[in-house]
Amino acid sequence: MPKEKKWIIAAAPSLKKVDDLSKSININPILSKILVSRGITNYEDAKKYFRPSIGDCHDPFLMKDMDVATQRLVKAIDKQEPILVFGDYDVDGSTSVAMMFSFLKNYCENLYYYIPDRYLEGYGISTKGIDYAHEKNCKLIIALDCGIKAMDQVSYANSKAIDFIICDHHNPGEALPEAIAILDPKRQDCKYPYKELSGCGVGFKLIQAYCIQKGIPEHLAFELLDLVAISIAADIVEVTGENRILAYYGLEKINFNPRPGIKALLAASGLKEKITISNLVFQLGPRINAAGRIDHAHLAVQLLTSIHEDQALIIAVDISKKNNTRKDFDQSITSEALSYIEESSELLTAKSTVLFNKNWHKGVIGIVASRCIEQHYRPTIIMTESNGKATGSARSVDGFDLYAAIELCQEHLDQFGGHKHAAGLTLSINKIPDFSAAFEKAVQSSITDDQLIPKINIDSYINIDQITEKFYSILSQMDPYGPGNMQPVFATRELELLGEPVILKEKHLKLQVKNKDGRQKITAIGFGMAAYKSLILDSNGFELAYTIQENHFNGTKSLQLYLKDIRIH
Incomplete structure (x- = not known):
């Protein structure tokens, strides 16, 4: 069954509002009802909704530290300092690095990028990456989609006279790293009007600010919105407000003038119809992600920064093969995980799922967590062994704050990060039983029966x-x-x-x-x-x-x- x-x-919203909107924009009352339910109640609202305008994007300098970040970037480029662009290995991180590198290479001769190895270094800023920047004599690192909790790593960079500009969108901790600038709309002291940007979106605002500061035509920044759109889709951030504008124009570029890497990826994916957010989530995003899951995410950056179509197609075909391998891992591990659950009376009656197997592939455990939720609807954490530690990906059910539950168990963890719907964590293998019990207790104390029904x-x-x-x-x-x-x-x-x-x-x-x-x-x-x-x-x-x-x-x-x-x- x-x-x-x-x-x-x-x-049902106000009948008068529905009727007034139907008349003002001449549409079916059923569609008017949906629009009114989404806060669109008059002609001007509808115009902004159906015809998003790039002019309605917010001034990037409204973001806390944007002035300092822009000044530091201007100084680095004017003095031709070597710059390292650092990003996470997922789609948001890969698109962020590709975007920033594609833009800065026009102005900076000594430009490098670095993405940590998912298996050897793990999530976020790594000392190995900082050492690489030091070897290249970089005095500035721009961190994208990571860094908001990198206290020790930024201190390590400071000891080597390397400045950090952090562009992140994850929740900050109680203290912030000692970076020269931290761009994150979720900072409590940041008054930026829109809080739901992707990591790539925050990086884009820095590029936009640099263009304004240097008098560079902003359309050169807008050419990068295809990458921002992919990050918005793949990172499952809200498609409202400014994100919806950025996604709208990014999709236009993908459909009418795709960069060689995206054109090659579309060809390798067999996609010929008009590309939508859904295509980015289910076809392009997983392929970009597969590079970092199965091999190394620098392949994705190589693809997205390619300027030659022949070279891009070779990489796209390679990445698509890796995506097929990822699917095989996904299916076999999901089957094994579901067997664990269904053969355990304790797991079947629990309100959370926490599973560990040292042989599971680290690159697909987040996907497996989502697959388990499809069958057993409750907060789920799937873990495997990496570098002698247990590393896990967590996924939530609708309406339940996963991050808050994990935060209650932080005494058992080495590190964790994420948001309400998804998170990552690392802990000692011998602490898994204590953490599992603590997480189950945290979930039981706050989840409602209603939240356990899809x-x-x-x-x-x-x-x-x-x-x-x-x-x-x-x-x-x-x-x-x-x-x-x-x-x-x-x-x-x-x-x-x-x-x-x-x-x-x-x-x-x-x-x-x-x-x-x-x-x-x-x-x-x-x-x-x-x-x-x-x-x-x-x-x-x-x-x-x-x-x-x-x-x-x-x-x-x-x-x-x-x-x-x-x-x-």
Whole structure:
């Protein structure tokens, strides 16, 4: 029996606001209702939403320490000091390094970049990276997507007369490193209006500030937004406010004028349709990530900074092969982890999952944690051995503050970092039992029964007949989607099945439906939902929850329902 999900139907907003908005922008009341629910209540709001303007981005100098960071960067470039660009090994870090390096190489002759080895150095700023900067006589390191808790490492750099500019977006600790400048909207003393930038987004604001300071045309900075868009998508940050503007223009560049590395990656991925945030999350992001998971993330930077298409395609094909290897690790380790859970009565009744296996591949444990949550919906930490320590990736369920729970267990940890939804941690192997018990206790003390039930947020009930080309045309303009602006999910009841549902590849469900009192029929696809076939056939009726997407097949386009859930009566 498929796991039951709780449907959360969006509260109906003010009918007057919905009616007023429908009239002012001439759209369907169902779509107006969704917009009003998202805070868009008048013509000006709608204009900014449907037509994002780069001019609505915030002044980068509103960010704490931006003036100091810009002055230090100007000094380094004017004096031709060697500069090291340092970034984390995930997609956000790799795109950040590629972006900063691509920009600075136009102004700096002695420019280097460094990404730590996931397995030998681990997350964040490493002393090995600082030693590399010292060898190259660098007097400035620009750290991207990491550094906010690198107290000891920054002190070590200071002892070698190396300055740090930190561009991070993670939660700071109680104290900040002694860097010359720390750019992080989540600093408590930072009044920057938008707090949800990606690490790459924070780095972009530094580039934007440098352009303003030096009188460089800002369109040269905006050429880098393709990389920012990928970071926004892959790091699952909110696609609201400034992020939505940056993602919108980044997607435009990817679709109409992609850099050689992205063009090669699209070719290797077999993607030909218009690229959306979803494509970046599920196709491009994992491939970029695979470089650092299976080999070394410098491959991703090489790809994203390539200027020759032939060279870029060779790297893209190599990275795609590594992604296939990553998938194999992912599937086998997920299967093993789920077996551990299902064979343990203690794990089955717990409110959290903490698993350790020294042989699991460090590069996929975060993915495995997410896969486990799909089957056993609760906060999950998957750990393996690295450099004699246990290293883990943690993932949360909707509404539960994972970071706060881990913070309660910090006495058992060597280090940890992250945010509400995802985190990483390191500890001694012999402390795993104590940490597991402490984490379970922390989760039990604060998680609610409701948070342990997977949910689907439904924007509106509609009839199949209401799904027209015009309806979809306006709906598609609500993209780019993401947290804070999710793709609208609809539900339909009183459905009639046309013919028998079909099973595709032994696990996917395909069916044709129409409203019982309607004429229009439509195809629905449910990935991994084959188990529902017999339930539908034996039911007294069913409801569908779905998103609406355009399907391209043999040169023809048609609208389809992509199922999120099926409710059986």
